[in-house]
Amino acid sequence: MPAPVVRLSVLNADQPTPLVESRFDQWGETTHRPEGLERWAIELDPSGEWVIAGSVSAHQVWYGPNQGSMAINIGISLRPEFRGSGIAQVAVCDLVAQLHDRGIARVEASTDVDNTPAQRLLSRCGFTYEGVAHGAQVRADGRHDLQIWSHLQVTNG
Numbered sequence: 001m002p003a004p005v006v007r008l009s010v011l012n013a014d015q016p017t018p019l020v021e022s023r024f025d026q027w028g029e030t031t032h033r034p035e036g037l038e039r040w041a042i043e044l045d046p047s048g049e050w051v052i053a054g055s056v057s058a059h060q061v062w063y064g065p066n067q068g069s070m071a072i073n074i075g076i077s078l079r080p081e082f083r084g085s086g087i088a089q090v091a092v093c094d095l096v097a098q099l100h101d102r103g104i105a106r107v108e109a110s111t112d113v114d115n116t117p118a119q120r121l122l123s124r125c126g127f128t129y130e131g132v133a134h135g136a137q138v139r140a141d142g143r144h145d146l147q148i149w150s151h152l153q154v155t156n157g
């Protein structure tokens with residue numbers, strides 16, 4: 001199966017994130033914008049006209065008070081009708097490559113312990129499973145354990 005043709009288009013701060021129905025995106029009231037948040041629409045060209053299939057996001061996670069200790073945590077959501085055809089894989093691989101090209105050594109993703117499609121996606125994109133952050137995330141339906149996955153930049157020597 002050929003990989004779908006996908007592009008990532010920057011969403012400015014005043015542009016809403018494309019609405020995606022998912023039980024993993026039901027936040028209830030949100031009070032905090034993650035540090036350094038960036039968002040992109042995932043666009044697909046199935047028949048000559050770009051359509052929005054979902055979005056990816058990236059935000060900073062600081063493990064120490066210097067630039068080298070900054071990781072980027074990414075997220076993705078596809079509209080249901082666009083799932084199951086490899087779009088997310090192309091989008092995540094593209095985003096990870098862009099972030100490493102910027103000099104980000106550690107790209108990470110956290111996903112619900114129940115979210116097997118996301119776990120398969122991260123594995124296909126070359127992420128390594130690291131473990132569980134217990135009780136790390138609160139959504140509208142309560143507190144959840146998250147799996148932590150990482151994609152480290154390959155360096156010579």
Ligand SMILES: CC(C)(COP(=O)(O)OP(=O)(O)OC[C@H]1O[C@@H](n2cnc3c(N)ncnc32)[C@H](O)[C@@H]1OP(=O)(O)O)[C@@H](O)C(=O)NCCC(=O)NCCS
Nearest residue numbers: 001002022076077078083084085086087088089111117118
């Ligand atoms: C997580 C999510 C983005 C994964 O989407 P996805 O459609 O499974 O991922 P892809 O677009 O890469 O498609 C891969 C699937 O399509 C199949 N596929 C079909 N044609 C393909 C192609 N040409 N290339 C690659 N895969 C293809 C693969 O076999 C795979 O199916 P499988 O996982 O059952 O084996 C999606 O489930 C989603 O948006 N969920 C709701 C939000 C969410 O949970 N976000 C993650 C929070 S961390």
